[in-house]
Amino acid sequence: MEAVSQFPPLSIPERVFRICGVTGLRVELNAERLIRANAVAAVLFLALGGLFGLLVALTRWPAVHLLSSEWFYLILTAHGADVLLFWIIFFEMAVLYFASSTLLNCRLAAPRLAWLGFVLMVVGAVMTNVAVLQGDSTVMFTSYPPMQAQPHFYLGLILFAVGALVGCMIFFATLVIAKEEKTYEGSIPLVTFGALTAAIIAVFTIASGAIILVPTFMWSIGLISTIDPLTYKLVWWGMGHSSQQINVAAHVSVWYAIVAIVLNGKPLSEKVSRTAFFLYILFLQLASAHHLLVEPGVSSEWKIFNTSYALYLAVLGSMVHGMTVPGAIEAAQRKRGFNRGVFEWLRKAPWGNPAFSGMFLSLVMFGFIGGISGVVLGTEQLNILMHNTIYVPGHFHGTVVAGTTLAFMAVTYLLVPVYFKREIMFPALARWQPYLFGFGVAGIALFMMGAGTLGVPRRHWDITFSDATLRYGFSSAAFLMMALNGMAAVLASIGGIAYVVIVVASITFGKRIPDGPATRAATGPTPMAAAVTQYGSAGTLHLPGTLVLVGIFFLSFVLYYYVNWKYLSQIWPLH
Template structure:
């Protein structure tokens, strides 16, 4: 990779790992408080810690790591960034970083204890919302830089499909830009005027709907970079081939189409939304199963083909041939396996009847920790084990690789304790987002305590995993021997013609827009028409 491009990418990775350390510490404090055996010192509030944990890990860590990975992928596969694109990328980075610092300041001052979902009627200081808006605007700036770079490649190669990793990067950023329109709208039109005192009230249903228009695609923004690694990087790491280029592209397009018009399945218990529209969006939610199964088929086909090429026999003999002692493979593979129960939990969350059992319980938090905190984060660790030394001009030693294997086991064990206990406690009705002081007198509290203690044990183990990850990160950035580390980009198993229709962005964005308009136009009209009396203007407040 171009050294100047590498500096841009590694800058994003640095911020991501700082967020991991601080957010992980807040997560440890959370589960200790939930166990009822620990009290926060120095007047620190539980919800202050909870907000910091969610913002740093759910938004800052993921967004910075993903954008750094996408810039590096584009530079590697579509050629070095030109000066204009690189400068735009740096502008995006500094705007995002400035917004992150502003947001963090007001959380630390305890003026923005509103959780990462910041639901009204909770109100934060205007600086919190302005900081979040800057993070979004900065990410848009980086996204436009990526689009410009990919467009430049297409102009030079007009009758060719773009490089697979670059194509996936563009799809990921397109999903992010379309999804963040919702959260940008509610922050700029509703929350900032409200927090500044320019209006005295806002429409809560509209604010929640705009948030969840963004909130569920956010999950796929986290997942798609992990899928990029699973589809394209892991086959190269193990010495195999990508099963199908076209299948990979189609699955990413389907994720773009089906991830947007599904936010109502987070609002199944809320009045003001016609049940018919909730039913429609639940159906669209389950459509995401299609590209997920396509991904699973493609991945395990690649694994089996590799194993057969190494002489594996029998139905599952290929499993023994996989490089289990390579942390670049092992960490993402554990993430893949954990995505199976995570997907099953997602089906429960999106099903109207089953959702009634687990809604607003800690079950949902457990599901969250299986998807983002396990499948995605373990894959990000696996990416780090080759991307960081590639960007810093170093190599990962055998000793560091062994430490990375230990880190993966520590993380998996810690998450097993934490997530499993969250799921069981949720089935018993343990509330989400609550500390022991708020639910300790509930009649069922005695039933929940063993699971809360198990969460604390899991959280402690996970924090050990974070410390090990930081040791590996420092080693790969500053201490590892100098050398060249490969940026592993897989090749397809057989020569195939990739249909150019996959690069028809007008078509796919047009279909995405139509699905969004179909799923949201009439419900929004109903919300505005039936807004509470006394609402002004467009009845957004």
């Protein structure tokens, strides 16, 4: 069988690998331990940061207004760091090790160095949390100067970034070893290619972080007298926004992985999907400009070129994935015989499998909510309407929570049996978890965007201005939006708690899964996979459902985009 020839004889001892009893994948033990450690750290920071997020949302729910102003700003600072950085990047380290060692059938490079990276990340994450919780570093996740945090706030972030950089280097080195030791034939898998994209962007991101955080740290201990606030924003967002592009590359890879594992789906065209990833590498770094569209001292030419990623070429990448991922699902389902009508393939998709449902919700919500709002927000003049309103967190909860976090949750259901050798506990709860979390987050994103278009500011403790000298009365619609946002956050939190409970229970008490038989053939494509390998090459693909879906997406995009221009044309003229 072709599958056997896929893996040449091993040049290293067999005992460092085991065969996964569920998937037949060969799992290297060093990689497995690191993936477990990173995944556990990720889930712990998600639990912590998610709790903080709930407290923030309950405070911004006007009728509840839970925390005092001091605690609100403190907790909001911690929320940003814990979920946006620590949860996601720990999980991404696990994804990198999975996509290199496991998918390439290769030993992990320099495992001891990888552990050093992990320890640095843990120390850094804990240090920054301690700094924030001590109360003298309430500067928000963005820490714009001249506002200053304690030195260990910045130092923690620097250590965390160095640790993550080590992880990326281990990933690159593992790719080199795999190539050298010929552990695979031909080109790396698409998922690994996507992970490689994420890792390359990560290096740029971490470099930007170092360039700005190291001087800022020196400023905080008195070695440098001032940090220019505009320069800080320019470089800081070279890290802050680019790190979101790591997330995009990582969660798109996860989408492809889930489609492959759950449905035996194959990308429509390797060439198109890989080119789309490549566009990310070329253009995503320009996104720092998204945060500088209404700043003094930056020209419109610079803003327009950068904010559009040079003619929207990175957006093009995402729009391509937005078609090829559902296309791969449709093609795989049609191969299985779900051919009736336009949407039988979608109706009969495995909606009860949380890996699939989470992935599909992530795909739809990232595109419709996070993606479209991101392009609108990142349009030079439209940004005047929404800059720093709560529309902004509305947008990025659509990308980073409904998109990335939900995709990572979905793939967890596949990775726990592989790496922890345990079955998922509470399957009934697991079936509902992606819906609870997904619809909760969709609510958070949409209601915050709604409030933002009514002018509600982000990071604001009291929009009634009850203690202020001068007041502004927001409309009752704005208060309603903030209340609905609070309710949606409660729903999302129930989904989040369900996820944490399922994962923690499964990895500690789940039913053990024995290793599979020690046969290398098990790692090759399954017969079904072999059967679906040929589409994409014929040019006769029949995917009416996908056509309808992208058609709806495109119409929504165009309409929403020009509705905002219409709205802009009604505000006071300014130049």
